[in-house]
Amino acid sequence: MKQLFISVCCWFIASSAMAQLTIEDCQKLAEENYPLVQRYGLLDETTQYTLQNIARGWLPQVNMLAQGTYQSAVTEWPDNLLNLMQSVGGTAPEGMHRDQYKIALNVEQAIYEGGSIKAQKEVASADNLIQQKQLDVDMYAVRQRVNDLYFGMLLTDEYLEQNEIHQELLQDNIRKMESLVKNGVAIESDIDALKAELLTAKQSANNLQSQRKSLQQVLALFINKETTEVAQLVKPEATLPSVENINRPELQLFAAQKNKLEAQEKLLKTSLLPRVSFFAQGFYGYPGYNMFEDMYKHEWSLNGMVGIKAAWNISSFYNHKTDLKKLAVARKQIDNAEDTFLFNNRLQSTQQQETVSRYQKLMADDDEIITLRQSVRQSVERKIQHGTADANTLVQELTRENTARQNRSTHEIEMLQAIYNLKNTVN
Numbered sequence: 461m462k463q464l465f466i467s468v469c470c471w472f473i474a475s476s477a478m479a480q481l482t483i484e485d486c487q488k489l490a491e492e493n494y495p496l497v498q499r500y501g502l503l504d505e506t507t508q509y510t511l512q513n514i515a516r517g518w519l520p521q522v523n524m525l526a527q528g529t530y531q532s533a534v535t536e537w538p539d540n541l542l543n544l545m546q547s548v549g550g551t552a553p554e555g556m557h558r559d560q561y562k563i564a565l566n567v568e569q570a571i572y573e574g575g576s577i578k579a580q581k582e583v584a585s586a587d588n589l590i591q592q593k594q595l596d597v598d599m600y601a602v603r604q605r606v607n608d609l610y611f612g613m614l615l616t617d618e619y620l621e622q623n624e625i626h627q628e629l630l631q632d633n634i635r636k637m638e639s640l641v642k643n644g645v646a647i648e649s650d651i652d653a654l655k656a657e658l659l660t661a662k663q664s665a666n667n668l669q670s671q672r673k674s675l676q677q678v679l680a681l682f683i684n685k686e687t688t689e690v691a692q693l694v695k696p697e698a699t700l701p702s703v704e705n706i707n708r709p710e711l712q713l714f715a716a717q718k719n720k721l722e723a724q725e726k727l728l729k730t731s732l733l734p735r736v737s738f739f740a741q742g743f744y745g746y747p748g749y750n751m752f753e754d755m756y757k758h759e760w761s762l763n764g765m766v767g768i769k770a771a772w773n774i775s776s777f778y779n780h781k782t783d784l785k786k787l788a789v790a791r792k793q794i795d796n797a798e799d800t801f802l803f804n805n806r807l808q809s810t811q812q813q814e815t816v817s818r819y820q821k822l823m824a825d826d827d828e829i830i831t832l833r834q835s836v837r838q839s840v841e842r843k844i845q846h847g848t849a850d851a852n853t854l855v856q857e858l859t860r861e862n863t864a865r866q867n868r869s870t871h872e873i874e875m876l877q878a879i880y881n882l883k884n885t886v887n
Contacts, residue, residue: 480692480693480694481683481689481690481692481694482693482694483607483693483696483880485683486610486679486682486683486690487602487606487607489682489683489684489685490602490603490605490606490682490683491599491602491603492684493682493683493684494599494602494682496595496598496599497599499595500592500595503588503591503592503595504588506588507584507585507587507588510584510588511581511584511585514580514581514584515577515581517570517573517576517580518570518577520567520568520569521567521568521569521570522565522566522567523565523566524563524564524565524566525564525565525566526562526563526564527561527562528559528560528561528562529559529560529561530559530560531559531560532558534555534556534557534558535751535755536555536556537553537555537755553755553756554755554756554758555755556747556751556754556755557746557758560745560747561745561746561760562743562744562745562746563743563744563745564741564742564743564744564745565741565742565743566739566740566741567739567740567741568737568738568739568740569737569738569739570735570736570737571737571738572734572735572736572737573730573735574730574731574732574733574734574735575726575730575733576727576730576731579726579727579729579730580727582723582726582727583723583724583727586716586719586720586722586723587720589719589720590713590716590717590720592716593709593712593713593716594713596709596712596713597709597713599709600708600709600884603884604881604884605682606679606683607877607884608877609675609678609679609682610679610693611873611874611876611877611880612675613672613676613679613693614695614873614876615869615870615873616668616672616675617672617693618866618869618870618873619668619869620668620669620672622862622865622866622869623664623665623668623862625862625865626858626861626862626865627661627662627665629837629858630654630657630658630661630858631658633654633841633854633858634651634654634658636841636844636845637650637651637654637851640844640845640847645844645845645846645847646844646851650844650850650851651851653851653852653855654851654854654855657855657858657859673687676690676691695876696876696879696880698875698876698879699879700813700816700879700882701879701882701887702886703809703882703886705886706805706886706887707886707887708801708805708886708887710801711798711801714797714798714801717794718791718794721790721791721794725784725787728780728783728784728787731773731776731780732776733772734770734771735770735771735772736768736769737768737769738766738767738768739766739767739768740764740765741764741765741766742762742764742765743762743763743764744760744761744762744763745760745761745763746758746759746760746761748761748762749763749765805885805886808885809882809885809886812878812881812882812885813882815878816875816878816879816882819871819872819874819875819878820875822871823868823871823875826864826867826868826871827868829864829867829868830861830864830865830868833857833860833861833864834861836857836861837857837858837860837861840853840854840857841854
């Protein structure tokens with residue numbers, strides 16, 4: 461018993477020197493340490509690249525062209541005009557060659573694009589927001605895993621505490637029994653019965669310590685801490701959350717999905733508007749723009765053209781109404797998914813509130829049961845001192861009292877876990 465007391469004291473002193481961790485601390489650290497969190501930065505980086513590419517739509521669009529062709533027919537002089545030129549000048553022009561060549565450079569600068577670039581940016585940003593919110597939903601599951609580990613450790617601590625009380629009662633009764641044996645009131649087998657129960661309690665303590673160590677190691681990995689840094693956990697307060705306002709990441713995901721539909725609708729409207737742009741064209745080749753000169757000279761030349769053009773894709777009106785209807789159907793699907801989520805969330809929160817209430821009632825009964833078991837055990841101890849009861853009866857009552865204490869601890873930790881499950885459900 462002395463060694464156990466020293467070990468517990470050493471553990472308590474060492475633990476007191478360390479910072480205590482709350483369940484909120486563990487949840488935050490787990491979310492920061494979970495590998496999935498790296499995707500937030502990757503999504504932002506990808507979106508920045510996408511937005512940069514879209515913004516380049518305002519830059520001049522440049523393309524080059526090189527071609528060589530052979531035509532079945534070319535522009536020719538009329539026969540009467542050829543005869544006249546030959547009779548006057550003595551010779552007639554050969555005309556244009558059927559093989560033609562061109563190396564061209566085309567530049568086009570958008571002046572008005574119907575707002576499509578801005579709309580594309582809004583769609584890209586909305587899509588990034590959806591992926592961010594989906595990550596929030598995925599990360600939310602980490603909380604439940606941390607809760608299971610955290611409350612598992614707290615329950616093990618409660619069992620260890622009750623085990624320590626049980627061992628102290630056994631040790632105290634062993635000392636009393638040894639005195640009674642000396643006085644001839646009890647027999648040696650009574651001491652053996654208590655000692656056997658004490659050994660069983662020590663075995664249970666060793667098993668509990670092993671379970672706690674395992675939970676402690678896993679929790680330490682989750683929150684990226686040393687095992688010794690998660691030795692002492694704070695038991696949370698039994699405070700029920702408000703269930704009036706639900707603030708789950710799924711609701712933000714639904715809102716982001718609706719936001720993307722609005723951005724897509726704006727982009728769809730821009731397809732109905734005309735485009736206006738400035739253009740410049742230049743090429744080196746044969747023939748050029750001066751057709752008559754090329755009929756006399758069969759030489760390559762530089763040629764250029766600048767201008768403004770407007771283009772309007774009328775065929776985009778064909779599917780516009782259908783595309784709008786598709787977006788409307790998609791919006792209804794999101795609304796339906798949101799309504800379904802809220803309905804299931806209310807059901808779950810109602811069940812969890814009832815679970816918390818049930819544990820509170822059980823704990824009230826547990827307190828009364830412990831008081832009664834303690835009274836019975838004390839009564840048996842007095843009977844043993846007068847030689848009217850034996851050690852087996854005392855062991856039974858000690859075990860029952862210990863079981864009652866463990867039940868109380870189990871119901872308390874399970875109630876706290878149910879409260880935090882409720883918090884996760886509504887917030």
